Amino acid sequence: MDLNLFKNLLICFLIGCLIRIIPDLVAYPYPIGYDIINYYIPLADQLNFVFQNDPFQFYPYLLYIFKLFIPLHSQGLILIISSLTYGLFSISIYLLLKRWNLKLVWFMTIFILFQIPALRTTWDLQKDIIALSFMFLIFYLILENRKVNSYKLRIIHFGLINLLVILTILTDNMISFLLITSLSIYFLIKKDIKYIISLTIIIISIISLLVLDDNTKNNLLINTLDNILTGNIKENVNYSPLNLGFLFIMINILSFPFFIYGLKNLCQLLLYIPLIIALLGSFTWIILPYSTILLPDRWIIISGIFISIFSSYGLVKLYFKYVDKPKLKILLPILSFYIIIGLFYMVLPYGNAYSLYGIFAEYTHFFVPSTMQFNSVDIIDNRDLSIVIDWLNKHTNSTSIIYGDPYLRGWMKMLLKDGRVFQYNSIASSSNGIHIILEDKFDSIKEPIKLLFSQGIFRIIEK
Numbered sequence: 223m224d225l226n227l228f229k230n231l232l233i234c235f236l237i238g239c240l241i242r243i244i245p246d247l248v249a250y251p252y253p254i255g256y257d258i259i260n261y262y263i264p265l266a267d268q269l270n271f272v273f274q275n276d277p278f279q280f281y282p283y284l285l286y287i288f289k290l291f292i293p294l295h296s297q298g299l300i301l302i303i304s305s306l307t308y309g310l311f312s313i314s315i316y317l318l319l320k321r322w323n324l325k326l327v328w329f330m331t332i333f334i335l336f337q338i339p340a341l342r343t344t345w346d347l348q349k350d351i352i353a354l355s356f357m358f359l360i361f362y363l364i365l366e367n368r369k370v371n372s373y374k375l376r377i378i379h380f381g382l383i384n385l386l387v388i389l390t391i392l393t394d395n396m397i398s399f400l401l402i403t404s405l406s407i408y409f410l411i412k413k414d415i416k417y418i419i420s421l422t423i424i425i426i427s428i429i430s431l432l433v434l435d436d437n438t439k440n441n442l443l444i445n446t447l448d449n450i451l452t453g454n455i456k457e458n459v460n461y462s463p464l465n466l467g468f469l470f471i472m473i474n475i476l477s478f479p480f481f482i483y484g485l486k487n488l489c490q491l492l493l494y495i496p497l498i499i500a501l502l503g504s505f506t507w508i509i510l511p512y513s514t515i516l517l518p519d520r521w522i523i524i525s526g527i528f529i530s531i532f533s534s535y536g537l538v539k540l541y542f543k544y545v546d547k548p549k550l551k552i553l554l555p556i557l558s559f560y561i562i563i564g565l566f567y568m569v570l571p572y573g574n575a576y577s578l579y580g581i582f583a584e585y586t587h588f589f590v591p592s593t594m595q596f597n598s599v600d601i602i603d604n605r606d607l608s609i610v611i612d613w614l615n616k617h618t619n620s621t622s623i624i625y626g627d628p629y630l631r632g633w634m635k636m637l638l639k640d641g642r643v644f645q646y647n648s649i650a651s652s653s654n655g656i657h658i659i660l661e662d663k664f665d666s667i668k669e670p671i672k673l674l675f676s677q678g679i680f681r682i683i684e685k
Contacts, residue, residue: 230315234331238312241335243305245568245594245635252597252604253297255346258304258634259597262348267635280351280392296636301349307351308335308344314358315531319642321365322490325542329557330534336564337527338579338590339473345594346562352522353397354527356390360401361492384420391428396520404496427480442607460588466507466518469473473580477533484536493531496602501523519589521553567593572600598629606678610658611637613675613682618642618656626658654685 245254253259271284288299315334319327333339344351360383367379387405391398402421409417474481503521510516541553566576574581575592583592595601595615611633615625620640627646634644661679675682 231316234312235309237332238309238335239305241312241564242308243301244565245345246301246304248569249601250594252601254594254597254601254630255299255304256591256596256598257346257596258300258348258632259636260629262300262346263296264632264635266299278392278428280389281352281426284352304344304348307348307355310355311335311340311351312346314355314362318358318597319531321362322488326538326553329553330531330538333534333537333557333560334527334530336561337477337526337530338564338567339523339530341564341567341594342473342523342590343527345591346583346597349394350397351391351523352502353394354524355400356386356393357397357496359401360390360405364492372678380416380420383417384424384612387421387424388428391462392422396517396524400496400499403499405491407495408492427466456514458510458514459506461512461514461518463507463511465585465588466522468582469519469589470504470522472579472586472590474529475558477526479532479537480533480540481529482536483540484532484534486536487539488535490577493528497525497528497532500528523590568595569593570595571602572596573602598632603678603680606680607633608637609677610675610680610682613677614642614656615639617675623655624658625655627660630658657683657685659683 244252253263256263266283266285266289269282269289285299285303288303292299292302294302312331312335316331317329319330343354363379363383363386367376367383368377370376387401391402401424405417405421408422476678500521503516504518504525506516507513536554538553544656563576565576567579570576570593572591572593572595574580580592597604599607607630614622615638618624620642623645624634624638625645625647626634631644631646638644656674659667659681661681664683665680667683669685672684673681674684
């Protein structure tokens with residue numbers, strides 16, 4: 223490998239790692255990210271269970287490898303992996319842009335890394351970040367493979383592409399759907415038979431393995447298709463056209479001014495196709511309003527990452543339209559503006575978000591946190607929650623069942639001791655027992671209750 227390229231990739235990786243660890247350091251000793259606290263940290267403690275019930279997942283195996291070599295507790299381990307995955311994402315963006323021989327690749331990469339869609343994704347969707355990194359590396363290798371003359375190198379690239387396709391499929395359902403659909407369309411347009419055949423073999427093989435292992439019931443894409451065909455579509459008032467429309471605006475409001483210009487000038491079919499697919503997914507709420515089944519919020523975030531890529535090019539292209547040679551003293555203030563906005567999103571307290579995003583919070587907080595200083599509750603409330611759970615450990619029987627909302631399940635898995643069980647449900651769904659509730663729900667309970675303990679916004683009651 224070219225030593226200069228290796229040095230650039232190392233710097234790019236470290237920049238990505240540094241960006242991602244900043245909000246974690248601000249929140250320390252508490253984690254950030256809804257799925258981080260409710261899925262990833264508990265996952266680190268129950269890997270054997272996951273392997274037995276769903277062996278066709280890449281992330282648990284990756285987590286297991288890290289556990290072997292990094293002797294940290296689960297939270298610290300996930301923190302390290304979160305930082306490293308954003309470093310990988312940074313490398314994939316850099317390589318993809320560099321393959322197109324674009325000017326100011328560093329500028330464009332850093333611009334994208336500080337955009338809200340990328341930061342929101344790395345906030346708690348670690349599998350998405352890994353899968354997106356694989357996808358951009360695949361795009362890079364496809365383009366690279368078209369420019370090499372060595373037959374041996376072409377074979378190596380072909381093998382790497384197929385390996386990364388498989389890993390993407392085993393990492394995240396939505397990104398793998400986007401990848402497979404995009405590549406299929408791209409290779410059909412390019413009439414590249416060998417890739418069409420390899421994709422077909424990979425898809426048939428994985429579906430066959432899932433069927434043979436009776437694992438199709440755990441597959442999001444299969445379940446979604448089944449629910450649509452059977453009409454089993456549940457309504458969710460949070461997924462209103464108004465909320466999702468404001469989400470699209472919030473995600474793209476700062477990058478969109480340069481998007482159209484970038485879309486016009488960055489003539490790359492391999493990026494156009496997934497952008498169009500992601501945008502179509504972003505507006506499925508027009509066809510199925512008030513429905514989570516097609517996950518329009520997730521598609522809006524994914525499309526926002528592609529819009530950021532086109533916007534970064536649009537900004538650079540617009541600049542070069544008026545200036546022959548790059549004068550960083552003009553571009554750096556523009557980049558600094560986006561870096562500062564990204565830093566605000568990373569480090570500001572949840573209740574004091576940057577005004578441009580705070581004004582949308584009423585409509586978008588169901589999908590995107592106002593800032594990254596949040597997990598399942600505001601970071602400033604994490605200490606109070608740990609005190610409440612400590613009280614439960616000291617003052618309840620070890621056979622107790624504790625009831626509460628779903629957002630507490632990760633905390634309870636981490637901190638409840640001695641076999642105590644936590645069941646998440648509505649406060650009204652159990653007529654007795656010990657419940658942990660938020661302060662604002664306390665006065666709304668009509669049946670007789672007994673206040674056992676209070677700390678911050680949390681109340682422990684007995685019904």
